[in-house]
Amino acid sequence: VFRNKLEFFAAAKMSSSFPSPTLPEIAFAGRSNVGKSSLLNALTRQWGVVRVSDKPGLTQTINFFKLASKLCLVDLPGYGFAYAKEEVKENWEELVKEFVSTRVGLQRVCLLVDTKWGMKARDFELIELMERSKTPYQIVLTKTDIAFPIDVARRAMQIQENLKNNKSIIDPVVMVSSKSGAGIRTLRSVLAKIARF
Numbered sequence: 001v002f003r004n005k006l007e008f009f010a011a012a013k014m015s016s017s018f019p020s021p022t023l024p025e026i027a028f029a030g031r032s033n034v035g036k037s038s039l040l041n042a043l044t045r046q047w048g049v050v051r052v053s054d055k056p057g058l059t060q061t062i063n064f065f066k067l068a069s070k071l072c073l074v075d076l077p078g079y080g081f082a083y084a085k086e087e088v089k090e091n092w093e094e095l096v097k098e099f100v101s102t103r104v105g106l107q108r109v110c111l112l113v114d115t116k117w118g119m120k121a122r123d124f125e126l127i128e129l130m131e132r133s134k135t136p137y138q139i140v141l142t143k144t145d146i147a148f149p150i151d152v153a154r155r156a157m158q159i160q161e162n163l164k165n166n167k168s169i170i171d172p173v174v175m176v177s178s179k180s181g182a183g184i185r186t187l188r189s190v191l192a193k194i195a196r197f
């Protein structure tokens with residue numbers, strides 16, 4: 001499914017402008033700058049369709065992309081240290097929370113965690129919400145290329161241990177690097193199962 005052409009089809013700043021859910025959806029959530037947009041590019045090998053930036057807070061709307069009529073990939077704005085006004089940040093956070101807990105057709109949330117920083121309070125908040133709404137989610141460790149393999153493995157184990165009693169989590173933690181390509185094929189095959197055939 002990831003060989004299909006990636007097509008941007010909607011952006012939403014508020015829930016009333018979410019497109020109607022017609023395809024199975026996978027959303028990418030996580031702190032600002034964790035590598036959500038880069039991962040979408042790496043998964044689809046279609047660089048440039050999803051914008052990436054060094055500056056945290058680039059993605060400021062919920063962006064919807066289609067892979068033919070099979071799958072919808074959703075790039076969420078990051079939470080955390082965006083260069084934005086307080087009220088704008090709050091609005092994004094509320095929007096992301098609403099999306100992950102109420103969106104019909106949402107089959108999976110990939111919660112991205114930076115290998116170097118690990119999980120933070122905001123990540124746990126989002127997990128709490130997804131547990132309550134029974135939204136299936138999985139943890140994806142990003143930027144593994146800038147850490148030692150032993151530290152990547154340790155981080156994955158620590159997260160697995162922290163979340164072992166959770167119900168809606170899909171194991172195991174997947175470790176990826178959009179830069180080196182490590183783990184991308186694994187994640188692709190996990191997510192491809194969600195697509196419509």
Ligand code: GTP
Nearest residue numbers: 032033034035036037038053057058059078178179
């Ligand atoms: P927001 O849209 O602000 O929430 O950020 P994002 O999570 O979409 O992050 P984005 O993909 O824009 O990447 C942020 C920065 O991290 C960019 O400078 C990327 O080049 C870098 N980056 C992303 N993935 C990787 C990776 O696997 N390895 C390394 N070393 N850098 C990465």
Ligand code: MG
Nearest residue numbers: 036037058059
């Ligand atoms: Mg982004």
